[in-house]
Amino acid sequence: KAGVTQTPRYLIKTRGQQVTLSCSPISGHRSVSWYQQTPGQGLQFLFEYFSETQRNKGNFPGRFSGRQFSNSRSEMNVSTLELGDSALYLCASSLWGDAYEQYFGPGTRLTVT
Amino acid sequence: GENVEQHPSTLSVQEGDSAVIKCTYSDSASNYFPWYKQELGKGPQLIIDIRSNVGEKKDQRIAVTLNKTAKHFSLHITETQPEDSAVYFCAASNGGGADGLTFGKGTHLIIQP
Numbered sequence: 426k427a428g429v430t431q432t433p434r435y436l437i438k439t440r441g442q443q444v445t446l447s448c449s450p451i452s453g454h455r456s457v458s459w460y461q462q463t464p465g466q467g468l469q470f471l472f473e474y475f476s477e478t479q480r481n482k483g484n485f486p487g488r489f490s491g492r493q494f495s496n497s498r499s500e501m502n503v504s505t506l507e508l509g510d511s512a513l514y515l516c517a518s519s520l521w522g523d524a525y526e527q528y529f530g531p532g533t534r535l536t537v538t
Numbered sequence: 539g540e541n542v543e544q545h546p547s548t549l550s551v552q553e554g555d556s557a558v559i560k561c562t563y564s565d566s567a568s569n570y571f572p573w574y575k576q577e578l579g580k581g582p583q584l585i586i587d588i589r590s591n592v593g594e595k596k597d598q599r600i601a602v603t604l605n606k607t608a609k610h611f612s613l614h615i616t617e618t619q620p621e622d623s624a625v626y627f628c629a630a631s632n633g634g635g636a637d638g639l640t641f642g643k644g645t646h647l648i649i650q651p
Contacts, residue, residue: 460639467627467643468582468639469641470638472638473638481638483638515582523631524632524638525631526584526587527572529574529582531579531580532580
């Protein structure tokens with residue numbers, strides 16, 4: 426079974442721009458969670474989607490948003506990029522729509538200049 | 539919210555020796571404790587997990603123990619091999635909610651030949 430895929434793998438954006446990242450979960454998984462990974466803050470929960478509904482959100486500003494499609498694929502969007510948004514953005518999918526057994530993709534490395 | 543502390547931040551062991559990584563958590567409602575291994579350029583890989591109704595779980599050379607009273611859990615790797623070199627993260631969650639995983643800061647495990 427194919428794992429979680431994320432596109433693109435690398436992005437370079439300029440401060441003030443917006444960016445959209447994509448995630449395709451493991452086939453059959455209905456839950457997708459997003460995490461931000463930085464050297465200083467580590468891995469931090471952004472939000473989780475289950476059956477196209479955002480169920481919870483971590484402590485991030487409203488510039489961070491996401492959505493999930495009927496095929497469970499998910500996108501996250503960051504508007505008005507700041508230098509501090511430079512990070513590895515990881516997507517994880519799970520079968521039952523909770524934190525149990527989350528499987529991560531390779532991540533999208535975003536650099537904001 | 540949940541807070542997870544992980545020690546040590548770096549661990550160097552001789553090939554063939556055992557390695558132990560320890561984590562403590564703060565939220566007594568947490569009931570799910572996974573461990574992830576992250577290699578350079580890759581996303582975190584789920585290697586073992588434990589739920590609060592179990593005190594110990596083993597999978598070949600890897601074992602996890604949980605002490606709910608003391609709110610700590612540990613990862614044990616026996617007969618370490620060069621391919622065990624990576625960053626290991628512990629995490630905690632109350633599972634049924636959609637609060638995501640709260641991660642420790644990670645342990646860089648170095649296997650010396």
